[in-house]
Amino acid sequence: MTTAILEARDLTKSYGDRVVVDHLDLSCRPGTVLGLLGPNGAGKTTTLRMLYGFVPPDEGTIYYGGKRFSENRAEAKRMIGVSTQDDSLDYDFTVAQNLLIYASYFRPRVENLEGRVSELLERFDLTPYADESPHVLSGGYVRRLLIARSIVHRPSVLFLDEPTTGLDPSARLDVWELIDGMRADGLGIVLTTHYMDEAERLSDELLVIHEGRNVVHGEPHRVIDSVLGDHVIIVPRAEPAREEIAAWLQDRGAEQVATVLGELRVPVSKEDLAALTARFGDATWQVRPPNLDDLFIALARRNGRPT
Amino acid sequence: MTAVRSLTAVADWRSWAVFRRNGLVFLRNWRTAVIPPAMEPVIFFLAFGIGFGGFIEDLDYRGTLINYATYVAPGLIAYTGFGTPYYEALYSAYVRMFYQKTWDGILATQVELPSVVWGEILWGAVRGMVNISIVASVIAVFDLLGVVDVRLEFLVFLPVLGFFAGCAFASFALIFTAIVPAIDHMNYPVFLIGWPLSLVSNTFFPVEPESAALRALMQLNPVYQLAECARGLLVLGNPGSHLLGLLGSTALFLVPCTLLSVRLTRRRVLGD
Numbered sequence: 001m002t003t004a005i006l007e008a009r010d011l012t013k014s015y016g017d018r019v020v021v022d023h024l025d026l027s028c029r030p031g032t033v034l035g036l037l038g039p040n041g042a043g044k045t046t047t048l049r050m051l052y053g054f055v056p057p058d059e060g061t062i063y064y065g066g067k068r069f070s071e072n073r074a075e076a077k078r079m080i081g082v083s084t085q086d087d088s089l090d091y092d093f094t095v096a097q098n099l100l101i102y103a104s105y106f107r108p109r110v111e112n113l114e115g116r117v118s119e120l121l122e123r124f125d126l127t128p129y130a131d132e133s134p135h136v137l138s139g140g141y142v143r144r145l146l147i148a149r150s151i152v153h154r155p156s157v158l159f160l161d162e163p164t165t166g167l168d169p170s171a172r173l174d175v176w177e178l179i180d181g182m183r184a185d186g187l188g189i190v191l192t193t194h195y196m197d198e199a200e201r202l203s204d205e206l207l208v209i210h211e212g213r214n215v216v217h218g219e220p221h222r223v224i225d226s227v228l229g230d231h232v233i234i235v236p237r238a239e240p241a242r243e244e245i246a247a248w249l250q251d252r253g254a255e256q257v258a259t260v261l262g263e264l265r266v267p268v269s270k271e272d273l274a275a276l277t278a279r280f281g282d283a284t285w286q287v288r289p290p291n292l293d294d295l296f297i298a299l300a301r302r303n304g305r306p307t
Numbered sequence: 308m309t310a311v312r313s314l315t316a317v318a319d320w321r322s323w324a325v326f327r328r329n330g331l332v333f334l335r336n337w338r339t340a341v342i343p344p345a346m347e348p349v350i351f352f353l354a355f356g357i358g359f360g361g362f363i364e365d366l367d368y369r370g371t372l373i374n375y376a377t378y379v380a381p382g383l384i385a386y387t388g389f390g391t392p393y394y395e396a397l398y399s400a401y402v403r404m405f406y407q408k409t410w411d412g413i414l415a416t417q418v419e420l421p422s423v424v425w426g427e428i429l430w431g432a433v434r435g436m437v438n439i440s441i442v443a444s445v446i447a448v449f450d451l452l453g454v455v456d457v458r459l460e461f462l463v464f465l466p467v468l469g470f471f472a473g474c475a476f477a478s479f480a481l482i483f484t485a486i487v488p489a490i491d492h493m494n495y496p497v498f499l500i501g502w503p504l505s506l507v508s509n510t511f512f513p514v515e516p517e518s519a520a521l522r523a524l525m526q527l528n529p530v531y532q533l534a535e536c537a538r539g540l541l542v543l544g545n546p547g548s549h550l551l552g553l554l555g556s557t558a559l560f561l562v563p564c565t566l567l568s569v570r571l572t573r574r575r576v577l578g579d
Contacts, residue, residue, distance in 0.1 A: 049577070049578070052415060054414065054577045054578075054579070055577055055578065055579040056579070073419075074417055077416070077417045078417055082415035082416075084411060084412075084415060086408055086411060087408065088408040088409070088411040088412035088415070089412065090328075090407070090409055090412060091407060092332040092335070092407075092409075093331075093332075101328055101331070102412070102416065104324050104327065104328070105321070105324050105413060105416035105417055105418045106416060106417050107320060107417065149412075150415070153416075
């Protein structure tokens, strides 16, 4: 297995009495995408801000390229690219100048900068807008420019904080392609998103955090399997035996019985599904594989939040 | 150690990268960025120095009789040297920080927060230099027209002095930039601090307090020192003790204000 380009151990951060990140470990290898997931307030943003170097951890250590971040700050920051959730483009400059000015914030200087800028404009389909103000760009193209800007200095690790929020489906798919391409180039990518399909399809590994702690970590299907099992059954609101099915499943040990718009959603094992079919053969329900949406709902319920 | 790093960041390439960014934007919009703001002191000079000054008898300045226009000309240098970096670091820096999120983008690079603060301080001070140069040029024209009587050869030193004092004024303003909840709240540092400070600093009229404590306090005021330094140079060709006073009061302002600005900006922008 390739050595991690980013590794964080025991990260802890408190604000006052509130522990926001609690002894969190994570790592990201070159050419992989680490999906960092968690409900609002889980501690994702604080974790990212520690990894960017915006705030120091109270405890724990961050390594970039095997070297301690706190002792090699400038070198480490040369290795990372950050595409924040907010639009922080410099609207005083054109699209191409945004890349040029951003590159000026790094040392050693970017080699063959003009060539690098042309390459990025081409790759991110921004060449027609090179001399325009970013004001003319659509939301999808603003996001392209933000990502292009964050890799102008050829970093080894890229942080993408909700890169497709607010984009239409077509623009989202375009950003997915770009992320996939950057991964293929060997970049280690840390991705946060609220779109579960995005996390599932793009991530090589998932780290789900809740209340600052690592809840589950691993490959997406293993993460889902470890929490949810084999299937999810969906019992429609109109099914007369709905309440009876819920009670029966709970008697068999199902802990994650969720109600969504009147529908019953329950992760079940193969064995439970077989028993359910035998017991409620006349009832109507659907069966599908579990996904990250189910995982989120399950985790929220596990932690006492209403679904 | 953190304090030392915050102060020595002035020499770091990162601070100059932020400075360069602001300079490039300025060069793109230099007409609108220079001409209207620089006209304000010129209009003040016409209104007060020439208009209002016509009703005022000559003044005794350190044993030399001068007309009011000659008195007020160095005052306008100080007014410009204070106002330009002060308002630049209040309004323009706030817009870059809050609305444009320019600082967020910069901080996601190798640039650290003290360098962002220093970049803004240096930029505000250079803007002060530029505007002082324009006001100095206008004073030179009025000297040639015989309206004022100043030592023209000393005009070239004023932008340099203004740069040092401007660093202190910009660092002072950045404290407010870091704490005001919204841009409307800039009225407090503008009208309750900026305006009074620029008026009671021997800019438009001599201030000679009876109280020894107030007189001592005036010595610590870099706007007063800049006004008197400029006046000493332009009228007598000698700034006297005010050159030392200017450098001392600038340092006294600059060091704590920069440290506080870095601390408060860190809290506001980075949430630390």
